[in-house]
Amino acid sequence: xxxxxxxxxxxxxxxxxxxxxxxxxxxxxxxxxxxxxxxxxxxxxxxxxxxxxxxxxxxxxxxxxxxxxxxxxxxxxxxxxxxxxxxxxxxxxxxxxxxxxxxxxxxxxxxxxxxxxxx
Amino acid sequence: xxxxxxxxxxxxxxxxxxxxxxxxxxxxxxxxxxxxxxxxxxxxxxxxxxxxxxxxxxxxxxxxxxxxxxxxxxxxxxxxxxxxxxxxxxxxxxxxxxxxxxxxxxxxxxxxxxx
Numbered sequence: 077x078x079x080x081x082x083x084x085x086x087x088x089x090x091x092x093x094x095x096x097x098x099x100x101x102x103x104x105x106x107x108x109x110x111x112x113x114x115x116x117x118x119x120x121x122x123x124x125x126x127x128x129x130x131x132x133x134x135x136x137x138x139x140x141x142x143x144x145x146x147x148x149x150x151x152x153x154x155x156x157x158x159x160x161x162x163x164x165x166x167x168x169x170x171x172x173x174x175x176x177x178x179x180x181x182x183x184x185x186x187x188x189x190x191x192x193x194x195x
Numbered sequence: 196x197x198x199x200x201x202x203x204x205x206x207x208x209x210x211x212x213x214x215x216x217x218x219x220x221x222x223x224x225x226x227x228x229x230x231x232x233x234x235x236x237x238x239x240x241x242x243x244x245x246x247x248x249x250x251x252x253x254x255x256x257x258x259x260x261x262x263x264x265x266x267x268x269x270x271x272x273x274x275x276x277x278x279x280x281x282x283x284x285x286x287x288x289x290x291x292x293x294x295x296x297x298x299x300x301x302x303x304x305x306x307x308x309x310x
Contacts, residue, residue: 118302125297171298
């Protein structure tokens with residue numbers, strides 16, 4: 077099946093710094109990528125939907141200036157957490173969608189996640 | 196609005212017992228997808244099944260089976276003869292049958308299989 081990678085798998089950063097997380101579709105082109113956030117022992121919450129070449133669509137309550145998403149190519153989307161604070165510590169998971177605009181071809185593959193710790 | 200409810204927060208069973216994880220969903224869409232994912236301690240989501248709303252046939256895959264009932268808006272998951280390796284968090288999820296739609300996850304059920 078299709079493979080989605082994330083880098084780094086774990087990152088520790090100091091409060092006030094920015095950190096970038098990459099999401100790559102390794103063997104397919106993904107016109108749409110999604111970014112989720114998961115707090116410990118909680119569910120996955122969608123943060124934003126990213127379409128290649130256009131601005132990301134953020135879910136209600138997600139600060140777009142804090143969580144910068146760039147989807148510059150069909151195989152790469154990046155999430156940058158700016159001016160990170162300890163409350164941003166979480167597990168961030170991306171997913172990439174294959175198939176065209178025909179919904180029955182919808183398939184979404186998840187990356188392995190990135191664990192961010194802000195000290 | 197779309198919503199997925201997994202009422203069972205945590206379940207513990209002894210190995211070899213059967214266990215059913217409940218999932219109830221809400222949607223105003225007439226066509227939609229339902230999913231189950233497994234999340235082991237490593238954190239990576241493992242896709243288990245996708246079912247579209249047109250197909251109410253139950254599915255069996257090895258020790259796993261799924262019961263989809265539109266009448267009760269439920270999509271329950273049963274593990275037969277559970278094994279310790281089945282210990283994980285299991286998420287039920289829902290998405291609409293439209294382009295670019297997102298997946299809505301339930302809160303998950305943490306399953307402990309005791310040896």
